[in-house]
Amino acid sequence: MNYRHAFHAGNFADCMKHALVLWLLSAMQKKPGGVxxxxxxxxxxxxxxxxxxxxxxxxxxxxxxxLASPPLELAEYVGLVDELGLYPGSPWLLRARLRDQDRMACCELHPEDHAVLRRLFGRDDKVAVHLRDAWEALGGLLPPKTEKRALVLIDPPFEATDEFAQLARGIKLALSRMPNAVIAAWYPIKHRAPPRQFHQALKDAGVRDVVTAELLLRAPLDAARLNGCGLLVVNPPYGFDIAADGILAALLGRLSDGEDGAGAVVERIAGE
Ligand SMILES: C[S@@+](CC[C@H](N)C(=O)[O-])C[C@H]1O[C@@H](n2cnc3c(N)ncnc32)[C@H](O)[C@@H]1O
Structure with a gap:
């Protein structure tokens, strides 16, 4: 486990993932039941x-x-980042938006990072922090005991060569435990082929109701660079496609340096 997110926090990929996941949580919170x-x-x-x-x-x-003085589409996300002071990763950002009836569980396998995270949440009774393997936890923590709805963020470091295959297995496992879970899975785009194979693997497995949101800073031709990234969402709440389009366009406007092949695409890759 060599990956340390502290080197990458706040980069374009973090902004994309966090702005979209925050939208997903707010959309799920339009209903009163706990998430x-x-x-x-x-x-x-x-x-x-x-x-x-x-x-x-x-x-x-x-x-x-x-993203200072953001356009409307990014206002909620950037406003929350500013409000929280120290730059928030996904657990701190999502925790800030939990309602009384919501709960969160976080898994982190790196012992030092886990210790920091555990200290951060202290005695917070809404957040459980586990020193636990993510892939095992998808089976172990789903479905939740009390809530009928879940938002699952899967954000692997992509250190291992088989991480796309692992991600597909993780999504299938989560859906086998909780078919209605809203799953948001982040992935890097270096070359075109690996994400496309990942999408196809899910379609071949019969996973339904899938939308992908992808942001490219340049054409994905140099496999040594993070040229873009995507968030694949299973069971997206109503309106995700349109909202994601707006969020990605706003991000592209601020984050792109106009390199060839830069762009943003939201696509439904599997019907309901
Ligand atoms: C990309 S970072 C997460 C960033 C975080 N989601 C955010 O948005 O702020 C990936 C994290 O996963 C941890 N990790 C790697 N393999 C893991 C595993 N199998 N189970 C749980 N955590 C793991 C790494 O130590 C690293 O902290």
């Missing part, structure tokens, strides 16, 4: 962007730093 949020790869929870790791890469300068 169980499962963050399978949680990280540290929040990050000091002036610290040594973030400063070493400077990735956030080309991400969250460009």
């Amino acid at each position: 169980f949020v499962l963050d399978t790869h949680a990280g540290l929870g929040r990050y000091d962007l002036s610290g040594p790791e973030a400063s070493r890469t400077g990735e956030w300068q080309r991400g969250i730093a460009r």
Whole structure:
């Protein structure tokens, strides 16, 4: 486990994932019933962007730093980031929007990051922090005991060569345990082929109701670079396609340097 999110916090991929996941949670909260949020790869929870790791890469300068005075589509996300002070990772961001009836579980397998996350949430009785393997937890923590609805964020580090296949297996496992779970799975786009094979694997497995949102900073031709990223959503709440279109267009306007092949696409890849 070499991946440390502190080097990448606040980059364009983080902004995309967090803005979309926040929209998903708010959409689910239009109904009064409680939502169980499962963050399978949680990280540290929040990050000091002036610290040594973030400063070493400077990735956030080309991400969250460009979203000041945001357009309407990003206002809720950026407003929450500003309100929280230290830059929030997914657990801290989502925790800030939990209602009384909602609950969250976070898994983090890196012992040091887990310890930091556990300290961050302290005695918060809405958040359970587990030192637990994400892929195992998808089977173990779903379905939740009390809530009838769940939002599952799967955000692997993509260190292993078979991470796309693992991601597809994880989604299938989660759906076998809870068919109505809203699942948001993040993936990198370096080359075109691996994400396309991942989409096809889910379609071949019969997974229904799937929308993908992809943001490209440049054509995905150089496999050594993170040229773009995607969020694949299973069982998206009503209106996700339109909202995601607006969010991605707004992000592209701020984050793209106009390189060839930059763009944003929201696509339904499997019908309901
Ligand atoms: C991309 S980061 C997560 C960032 C976080 N979701 C956010 O948006 O702020 C991936 C995290 O997953 C952790 N991790 C890697 N493999 C894991 C596994 N099998 N189970 C749980 N956590 C894992 C890594 O230590 C790392 O902190």
